[in-house]
Amino acid sequence: MSLTLQLKNSPADQIADSGVVTRPLAFMRGKLADRADHARTLSPVLVSGSIRCAELLMSTILGLAIAHLYVKETTVIGDPAYLFATTLVGTATILVFGLLDLYSLRALSASIKSLPAAMLGWTTAFATLIAAIFFLKIGEEISRVWLAVWFVAGAAAIMTGRLVAGSYVRNAANSGRLYQRVAIYGAGPLTENFIKDLEADSHSIVRIAGIYDDRKDARAPHQIAGYPRVGGLNDLITMSRTKQLDLVVVSLPLAAEDRLSSVAGRLSVLPADVKMPARATDLRFSPRTYSHVGSVAMIDLFDKPIADWDYVSKWLFDKVIGTLALIALAPLMLLVALAVKLDSRGPVFFRQKRYGFNNELIEVYKFRSMYVDACDATASKLVTKNDPRVTRVGAFLRKSSLDELPQLINVVKGNLSLVGPRPHALQAKAAGHLYDEVVDGYFARHKVKPGITGWAQINGWRGETDTEEQITKRIEHDLYYIENWSVFLDLYILLKTPFALLNTERAY
Known part of the structure; x- marks a missing residue:
């Protein structure tokens, strides 16, 4: 059975169309890693x-x-x-x-x-x-x-x-719900040895999602240990946005320092563990230095944030506190909805597509704060001070952040968290440039669910981000939050948020 990744117009499609049949690993017994997008895996x-x-x-x-x-x-x-x-x-x-x-x-x-x-x-x-x-x-x-x-x-x-x-x-x-879906970057002897080591473990839960390499055919073979090379680094990142990855293995020798650093930096934005085989270097460290994929020793490069029991803790925190907050604030939300309706014609809610976890598009709810014919769904132009597009009630709602209250519905639905990096609109810009063009590694903030409030917001980086410095500082705070997350940090941010809202200097 051949390996298919369903990447539109990608090398994977070309290989599948060519009729190349790959040899499944011994531990796979014919099971492929082409897991359905909607299937939720078990940790x-x-x-x-x-x-x-x-x-x-x-x-x-x-x-x-x-x-x-x-x-x-x-x-x-x-x-x-x-x-x-x-x-x-x-x-x-x-x-x-x-x-x-x-x-x-x-x-x-x-x-x-x-x-x-x-x-x-x-x-x-x-x-x-x-x-x-x-x-x-x-x-x-x-x-x-x-x-x-x-x-x-x-x-x-x-x-x-x-x-x-x-x-x-x-x-x-x-059923494919309990295994590690692994993509490998690097199509050399190190990858072949890595796969052979996995084959030796008949109880391994690893499933190969694809092997990737950007080198030309003369330096990177089409098949490695029976698996096809299905694309380069861009294809791997694209695939990770549509298929859930648990682990990315950077199978490059440690001596290739510049290439290894470049590849690892690109992969650091993915919400997956990134490791390299211990065989990548002849140096041998203390056994405690290594983690393991099956029985194969690995060196950790990046860890998936908020995983396993941490994920359960945050999920429970969001569901319980979010539901209680939605119930407690329902009367206030009804009053705000009435004010929006009486102030200007149009719907009470404004729905906007924003980037969520792993760059997926989510629809975020807000109370409408602009005139209907002036609403900017993509936020191609940020709201500025005394913006004529904003209604009278909308100006107050934006200053007080009351327009964000409907996002509690997103929290209960599960596509937002109470605390996390704020979700940005698709065309939001700083100094005329898209955010990801301003900050290297911008998408690393999407390794976790976005939130209604966050570390950046309580540290003064709330509201308009019209300069490169402002968006850079916000991203720095977002990444600090991801790297230092705990339930207590979430609770601290929630308690500090009402006081942060008193600073309305850049809230328009």
């Missing part, structure tokens, strides 16, 4: 972490439930001895399972083969409890029948849970 870290939490809760709650039923004491859940015992076993179980590598996707997918190791881990956790009971001399406070029943029931529950989890992981992998 391996989240999957294994969720199973870890489930086993902790299952073992602990099962022990308490059996104690409550057998001991027949209504206060058993509050009994320090039983609470200590169940907490110790639950914690010891996940710690021992972790030491036995039972939370890796390899072990989870091979659930039947990993059952003996799981039983060893469960037995070890119970042995830890028995040792603690002996040394703490609390044996008379804990029922031995309860311990025996809990051990047997827990073993059965763990085996059943592991089989169910294994089935889920395998189905997710088969």
Whole structure:
């Protein structure tokens, strides 16, 4: 089955049309990385972490439930001895399972083969409890029948849970939702060795999305380890905007410093991890220096921001706080909508296309602040002081930022965050130049969802950006936010935003 990337008029189309058939990697078994655009992938870290939490809760709650039923004491859940015992076993179980590598996707997918190791881990956790009971001399406070029943029931529950989890992981992998979609830049011997190293790991979750290189045919072969070279760096970046990438591997020797620096700089704007194979240099570092793709050692160049559990935390923060804010501010929004309607003819809301996560176009809601026949959907001309296009009510709304309140709807919908780099209009300019023409690496701010407010806004870079210095400073603050994100930083920015709105110097 051939590799297709669906890049319009790209080298990938030419290769597919030519009938070239590529040899799938051994670990792919015919599965391609041409994942549907709408398919939401699962983070391996989240999957294994969720199973870890489930086993902790299952073992602990099962022990308490059996104690409550057998001991027949209504206060058993509050009994320090039983609470200590169940907490110790639950914690010891996940710690021992972790030491036995039972939370890796390899072990989870091979659930039947990993059952003996799981039983060893469960037995070890119970042995830890028995040792603690002996040394703490609390044996008379804990029922031995309860311990025996809990051990047997827990073993059965763990085996059943592991089989169910294994089935889920395998189905997710088969459907293409649980793997790392990887693009490789560089079509040399280093790439061939990298792919061979991946082939040696039969449980790898890596899927090759394409191999790219800008060198001429004489220096870069059409096929590498059975895979076609499907384009250059521009094709890779274009593909990443339409297909979700988890990882980009820069497979260039470390000695090619200038080329490596140029390529890595271009790729740094993508919302994906960027790594290079450890084989790229003969230097050998401490094992802690390396990350791994499957079993292959890698050197990290750039990390995907706000990933895995951080992503979950931010998603929950946006949904909970955004929904509560929308409910609390609904009366004010109704009053603003009435004022807009009474002030000038036309719709209450103004919808505008802006750049969102990974350069995707999103439709952002605002209260209309301009006359209908003067609205500028692309923001080709920034609003200036005393702009005649702005209505009387609109001038107040823009000064106070009340026109931004409908963007809470975007937050609840999921295409905006409460806090993040402000989304810019498509044709917004500074000193007559598009923003990406002014600032190198401008699109790196799109590695995360844009937000209603952000680090730049509370630090004085709110409002008009009509000079190169203003947009440069805003981007610097946006990138600082991305690199230093935390839930506490988001909360701090939200709390500071009302005070930042008092500065209306450049808000027109």
